Every structure is written in C-alpha cells, then in structure tokens.
Amino acid sequence: MIRLAFAFLLLTLAPARAQVPIEEVTSPGGITGWLVEEHSIPFVALEIRFRGGTSLDLPGKRGATNLMTGLLEEGAGDMDSRAYAEAKDELAASVGFDVFGDALTVSARFLTENMDPSVELVRVALEEPTFAADAIERVRGQVLAHLRSRKTDPNEIASDAIAEAAYGDHPYGSYDGGTIESVSGLTRDDIVTAWKNAIARDRVYVSAVGDITPEQFGEVIDTVLGGLHEEGGEYPGPVEYSADPGVSVVPFETPQSVARFGQPGMEIDNPDFFAAYIVNTIMGGSNFENRLFDEVREKRGLTYGIYTYLADSDYSDVLGGGFSSQNAVMGEAVSVVQDEWRKMSEDGITAEELEAAKTYLTGAYPLRFDGNGNIANILTSMQMDGYPIDYPETRNDKVRAVTLEEANRVASELFQPENLRFVVVGQPAELEPTVN
Template sequence: MIRLILALFALMMPLKAMAAVDIQVVTSPGGITAWLVEERSIPFVAMDIRFNGGANEDAPEKRGATYLMMGLLEEGAGERNNQEYAEAAEALATVIEFDANSDTVSVSLQFLTENRDASVNLLRDALLDPTFDPVAVERVREQVLAGLAADARDPEEIAGKTLAGLAFPGHPYGTPIEGSPETVAALSIDDLRQAHARALTRDRVVVGVTGDISAEELGPLLDHLLGDLPTFDGVPVGRADYRLGGGITVVDFPSPQSVVLFGHEGIAFDDPDYFPAALLNQVLGGGGFASRLMTEVREKRGLTYGIGTYLASNDLAEQFLGQFSSSNDKTAEAIALVREEWARMAAEGMTEAELDTAKTYMTGAYPLRFDGNSRIASILAGMQTLGLSPDYIATRNDRVDAVTLDDIKRVAARLLRSDDLHFVVVGQPNDLESGSF
C-alpha cells in the first residue's frame, strides 16, 4: 500500500502553465549544481541524477562493464546484502532505479519527505560502497548473458546492432552497451569496480529535483549524497564518424516477413535547424497515421502494418532513422517507396496545411510531458545534459511556431538524402540482396 501511495504521489504534481514552471538553479556549498522545481503541496520528492560518459567509457575488451555494474548497485551496498537493501527500500517506501545507456548512467530516487535522510543514505551507500558480492555478480551476469542470447534471436535487435556496427565501426556506438557474450563472461569484479569509479563522478553529474524540498535543504543534501564521489581522470570518448553510405544490407533470418531499419546521418539537437527538422520528421514519418510514409506505404498500398521515423540525436553522433516490417514479397516495393517519399519531401518540402498540423501537434503535446514529479525531474536533468538554459520550457513552443515553409524547404534539401539511405533488412526478402542502389 505504501508503494502505491508513493506511485500516486509521483503523478500528482498539477499541470501548471509550463511557462510558469519556476526552475531554481541550486549550487551546493561543495559546488554541485542541481535544478529544482519546488512543489510543497505533497510530501514527496523525486530526483533524477545523470552522470555523463556512460557506457561509452568501456574499453572494447571490457564492453558491458558499465551496464553490468549499474545492474549490481542495488544488489548489496554498505553493510546490507541484496535482500537487506531491498527490504530497507521497501520499509521506507523509497524507489531507487539505476540505468545505463551509451552517453550517461542515471539514477532515479523517489522518497517521502518524512524518510528523506534515510532514503538519501540508502542511495549514498549504493553510489559509494557497492559490495559487488560474487554470488550477485554471477547471478546478474547470467541475466545479461540470457538477454544477449535472446537478442541474437530477435530480428529487430539484429537490425539495430547491424546498422550500428556498419555506421560506427571502431566506436562504442557500433557495439551494444550490454557487451558481447565473450566480453561479459570475462568481466572481473575488479573490472566492475573500475567501471564504477569511472562512471559515477561528481564533476560530470547533472541533477533534477522536484517536490517537497527547498533550495536551502537541497544544497547540503547534494554534498552528502554526491560530494565524496571521485572526479573523472580519463579521456572522454570523441565524436563518432558516420561511415555508412546508401545501399542495402540483407541479414538472412528465417521468417515470412522482413524487419527493415533504415536511415542516414541526422542533425544535432543544438543545430539552429533542429526544429524545422523535427517538423519534417513529424510530417514524413513521425506523425503516426497522419504521416506521409504511413499514408503511402500502409494506407494506399498495404505494404506494412506500420512505419515510423525519428531523429536520434545522441551526444557524439546524429542519425535520422526509420523502421517497418513487411512480408518478404513486398519488402523491395516498400523500400523503393520510402526512397521516393524521402526524395519528394527533399525536393518539395511540405504544404502549409501539413506544417500547421505538425506545429499544432508538437506544441500541444509538449505540456503533456510534465505529468508528474518524476517526469519533471527527468526533464530537468535532460535539459542540463543537452546544455539548455532554464528558460527553454517557456520558449520551446515559440521556436516551433517560428518555423516557416521556407525553413522547411531549406532544411529538407539539406537533411533528406534519399541516395544516402541505408536499409538493413533482416529476413528473407524476395528480389533483394546486399549492395549499393
């Protein structure tokens, strides 16, 4: 019941006017910065903590160390074993979650005001003093290996890993953050401790906080929780060069249909043309049943049940990607149609009606992201990771509305390159083989 109450609290922050969200930039006595939205109406606090670097920092032969390490932080810390740690969190109605991706590792903490100190101390133990108990290490390692084995039989996972490996050879983006069966099996406890010291560093941390806490209370809390972490002493991983040209790669997979993942280079979030690009994506393939690709590929010709596109703007590389599935006898036709629509949008842009509809959706959907304390804390941390200023929330929709048809046509010609699209096809498609167009 206590956990249910905590979950409800996480969703209870009222949807105030977004422009009125009051973000306080808090700097602790020890120099740690956090963004805070104070909300005193319920006795609950949500924190989102992100450490830049992430699984990108794994050495090739140690790939998967960061991912495995983050999965072990709640498997015993301080003087508690894994069961005692879980029981302590349950007794406090505290939710602690750990995650890893390529660019960051993240920690989510949710607690009741009355349990603030005990909850923070519980997380502090995991961040500073994980036990890496050998029994727990082997159990979680086996879970990771089982996941990798399942991925090897999943056509969508095969497509994603194939495209990444072709696009970013020699860079961490080119290999799964979970590692390979060989690298994961070889990881030692010392490797995990080194990954821990490398990934969780106080000089590469951003923090978002929402709820029942003041700036004066938050500062000392940050120092207590994070101040004793080490600083990063390595060399950050450099940008990833996109090395994949246009063409088709077929991966044989016994199935009556093919999974197709496609794309080319994208656009950075901080590029002045990002919002025109986002609107282009919305009309071309990001708008569900209203998008051009859905209309042409599914509605008019029945070549797929669904198709979508998205902008993937990671820290060290950008891609414009899309995906669909089609029966093996229709895959080649669907690919040809995607290239045609890509080229048509590049040459013509979009209509004023399409632009207006896309703007209405993007501006109207934005407030819905602010639907609870935990989501807001996550947004605050994400904004800092992207290098945004606190006024971004108030000005974002104005930037969307400012995009003109001329902007769309210019950015479409710049961004959309049908000849550069590469299609990874996992299946047994008719009349398709690997090669250039």
C-alpha cells in the same frame, strides 16, 4: 447528428508555453541542480545522470559499464542484495539504475517523510557498491541470458547490424551490453574501473521534483554526490555516421522482416535544428499524422507501425527509423520509404503541413510536463544538453519562428536519398541487397 464545428474551435489557442517554475539550487557544497517544488502529493522524484554511460567502456571490455550498473543495487556499504532490497521496501522507496550510450541514470522516488533514509540508499549504492563475487556471477548470468536471447531476436539483430554499419569500432557501433565473449571475460577489477570511470562529480546532473524545498534539495545533493570521486574516465571522440548507402539483408527465418534505416542527422545546436525537427515530424516523427504512416500503413496496409527520429547523441547525429513488414511485402515497403525520402528532398513540405506540425508540436510540448517523475527526467536531460533554465518558456517560439523557406531548404539538405541505408532482417521477397 450533431454538426461539428472544427474550423471555429481551431481558432482557440493552445497553451502558449509550458508553465514550469524551474529553480536552480546550489548546494552548500557547491553543486548545482534544478528543482520544481510541487507539494500537493507527498513524494519526491529525484533524477541524476552521469555523462558518458556505456561509451566509457574500455577496448576489449564491452559490457563492463552495463554489468557494473546492474550491480549497484546488489550490495552496498554493509548491505547485501537482500538487505538493500528490504531497506527499499521498508521505506516504500524506489531506486533504479540504468545506463545507455550517453549516460548512467539514477531514478529515485520516495515519500517525503522518508526522505533522509531513502537518499542514504541512493548515496550508498553510488559511493560504496561492494561488487561482491557472488553478486557479480549472478548478474553476469542474467546479462549472458539476455545476450543469448538477443541473438535470435530480429529487432535486436537489425539494430546491431545498422549500428555496426554506421559506427564500426566506436562504442556506438556495438551493443552496449557487450558480447557473450566480452562479458564472460570481465573481472571484478574491470567492474571497479568501470565504476570509477562512470560515476564521478565532473559529469553529474541532478534534478528533483515534488514535495521538497530548495534547502532540503541542497542537502540531498551534498549527501548523494558529495563523497563521489572528483573525476571520471575519458570520453570517446565524435564519430561520423558512415553506413554505406543501399540495402543489406541479414537472412533470418521468421514470417515478418524487420527493417531499420538511417542516414547522417543534425546536431542540436545547429541553428537549423528546429526546422529539421519539424520536417522530421512531418515525415515520420509524430504518433499518427505523418507521411510514412499515411503511405506505408494507411494507404497500403504494409506495416502496423513505422517511425523516424532525429537523434542528437553526444558523439554523433542520425536521422533514422524502422518498421516491420511480412516477408512478401517488405520489398514494396522499402521502395515506398525510398520514394518518400526522394520526394521530401526534392519537393519539401507544404505550408499546410508546416502549420499543422507547428500546432501539433507547440500544443504537445506542455503535455510532456506531466507528473513529477517525467518532469525530473526532462530537467536532467535539459541540463545535460546544455539548455538554459528558461528553455521551456522559449521553446515554442522557436518552433513557430521556422518559415516555409527555411523548412524546405533544410528538408533538401537533411534528407539524402543517396545516403539512406536499410538493414532488413528476415526473408524478404523481391528485395535485392545492394551492399553487404
């Protein structure tokens, strides 16, 4: 057998930084966007985000922004759903609209030679959606079917329960597709209001990657965004993560219980964020190599997958996670996670763990910039999060700068076993609920 020589190979260096030549472009109309020119494949990925998303839903109108988003390609200008879909196919373009708690997103992909008519399709959907009565009823029917399915899906029940426990009446506290009652009650006026609130120039971020020049990108920006409303709706305020600590159980007949857990997180502009990010990676944030994966899956076989994440959303920050375990062993799995939380808080991480996490994070970062669509998406997120344009070149140095002392101070502050909340959906044996 070949002798392996890992020790030697590990000495070679990973790419030092992401080599992505990002350019800021200001359109003739004065709107800025970020661009990466990549002319080897004759297509362009265009990514647009409008800050706010479903968190702009007005009281009693939960689900309005989501339903509105679903209607954007169901008729615009003088096209109905079918004409719009046919136009996309004829151009071999794809135009997709999506929405989540912090933003409404537009992802378009088109061949260079079809740039103008493809961009026109994006413009007309954003600027002149018709919200025709028959389209509203059809898409409402689809949303209601989806809402009915969620009611008996343990994963969805768990996500809803922990969101409500953490955020109550704030938009983050409920499913953003709405409820059967709220969606059934939405009128066309509600949908038009949601459109005016969500899609406006005072909250837009745009990027393009691919076979497009800065001049062309400037024109694209003005075409798509130039005619939109100046101002959108009012943003909601921040909200504290305030789930009571402990374990709650939602009884549900199913062979495998689903767990979600969480506690307050850390905001991205906190100087300790990189230390927190590293510590979370070691706990459960990387693909295979982390403490929870080792303890819950590899050593004990209690789950197929377990993860944690550090989410900095616009209105709140959370350190959360999830896994599924068959009913008989869910209690044991919850105890293992609680123990690991305590250990992290009390003992922190080792120097070896820190080094391993740094090499992983710094090596993995350049690999994210893979493909025009992915890069456009990252560029738009960076703008929305307020990152400087040279961030990809400096980010790895920030990871490397974290010391063991910093990491362990942050680990003890961030991981709060006394504030950790679990929601378990299923019929877990030997797991006593401690909160409602």
